[in-house]
Amino acid sequence: MVVGESSARRRALRDPDVRLMLEVRDGSAAAFEELMLRHQGRLVMILEHLVGSRDLAEDLTQDVFLRVYRSRQRYQPGAKFSTWLYTIANNVAANALRSQSRRREVNLAASESGPLGAHPLEVMIQASSGQIPARQLDKAEARDIVRLALAALNERQRLAVLLNKFEGMSYADIAETMELTPQAIKSLLSRARVNLRDVLEPYFQRGEPPVAKGQDFGRHECSD
């Protein structure tokens, strides 16, 4: 596929980020700063959910923007800017998780299970014990519960959810970012949402702590 100047311009008209990135490519520091400010918050949030640490997420955000900057002269407006940005972010996060795993001598199976380890539900139950009476949950508690439920998803499900929910990416864009097919993303998101429902629905409807489903959590099918 040849991305000519005219198609680049058309794309730029549709995506203001592409316009900014083209200005960055041509040496505009102001455009880089604007681009960074536009994406920094969401990028930190998504990376935090991927790696489980705010400090690390901020470091990785800097790394992502550094890579964007270093690739600026070769930037080709061949896709949505955010797809490119999150492809880089995904790789940066995956590298960070791999390094963490090596350092901690954690086996692959554990790293697949997300930042809470191999038994996320147990961690969730411990974290929430005594905090879930049958009353209205306050805002901070609710946020913690949602965060833990998200953390209990496996890495792929979590990333797909974050990109879909907070970046508003289509299945096709998520597929490109994650190097999967749109139909795989469809299935991935479906199971992620069912998992979230199964954990969150009892909490928020009845204040019930979730029932551990053993190793199957994060993979079980909707029973309806």
Add this chain to the structure above:
Amino acid sequence: MAPDPTNPQKAVSQDDLVAYLDGELDEQASRRIEELLVSDPKVRKTLQQLERTWDLLDRLEAPAVDRKLAQSTLEVVAVAAAEDARRQQAELPRHRRRSWLLGTAGLLAAALAGFLSVTLLWPDPQGQLLEDLPLLDGLDQYRQIDDFRFLQMLHDEGLFAEDQPEDQPDGHQPDVTPPDPVEALAAGSSRARRRRWLEAASPTRKANLAVALERLEAFDPGEQQRLRELSRQIEEAPDGQDFREVMRRYYEWLKELPLYRRAEVLELPADQRVALIKKMQEEADQQALRQPDPRDAEGLLSWMKEYAARHESEVLGSLPEDRRQEELKANPEHRRRLVMSILWMRWHRGLGEDVPLPTDADLVEVRSRLVPATRRRLESKSPEQQWRLIASWARYLVHYQGDLRPGVAPFPEPGEAELVHFFEYELTPEQRDYLMGLPGKEMQRHLRRMYYRIKLPRSLFQPLDDPDSSSIWPGPSVPEPPSADR
């Protein structure tokens, strides 16, 4: 939610429900869900629950990121930019470092001078365009090249070198592409010649060149200088035409890479990047060796069919008697497929045994049906290696036919909708998990492979009760997927 086979109208998958919420279903599928929402309270409840819990994610507000992080990121980037500039300067020959500094300062001054100085330097309104003609014609390509040294490394390593002259199958004349006029003009051509060429160029091409000039002049002076210097070095090189071709192919190759892969390649220093490109190309060559050239699909299949027809009785004779009788009662098309599958499996595994051994004459015959490039590739190998490759390609034709020329496959090719249905309703959750763990194209291939394993007559794939039939699949070793047998 599993589909209800007793009531196909009610069949709705969980995936579809979620895709409906995400606005990812087409109109027809959306309408089907909406009808179900009206008629089925269970579906309605499920949808409401999914929507409610999805909305709960809104409580995960984006953290307030203060200016400090932005400031710190800008500092990190500024430091990196300074390092890049220092490295770039250090890579320049000593005698050019001073002029680089002077040049940068001078260009800044020149930029201030603006249009007037340009007009003074180039009173001819087309002067700058003519001067930069080769650069403008491939501006994006030039921008991907760090410097002449990098281009030289690509060239010297033989990466992106011109393919061998690719003659066409017998009876076809190769397309003759005239040399590009700009390239023909590039090497030390006079301004008068360039002007003549420009005057003869199409309006679109002229417009594109004008836009490219506008872009070039909007770059910072250092970048403009770098690009013009690169263009000059290429023009002055004795094999400048080769360098331009390498640059063009590198650019085309780069564009085809997935974005993440491209970013990985581009962020490496020149030496490491060249090494990585070399490795990637070697892997691609290996992969290509395992797959038939699409232009050979028709020739290979026609030969396979004729060969299978000639040896049908011998192949069937190698089967146990009851199985042979059963196959003889089947229709001829089924028998032909069976014979073909037994042949390629046996050739791949061990050549011969109880199936007919191809002769040298067969080899000559099959080679004659292939394009010359494939013929040459085969002829450089021993007869046994040739048969192994042919068997590999034959198998590929059966299983990955969608990747090749449509319409020449021996088995019906499933459409997208059929594959999607197969994926959603006919695989187990474990099989879907396995597939989803594969990169996109791999996933498609393995999905198609599972489809054939389940849908085609079983006798095609395990004709001789061989439990190890999976070992003959082509390509790098991959974990065997969970069994498709249910």
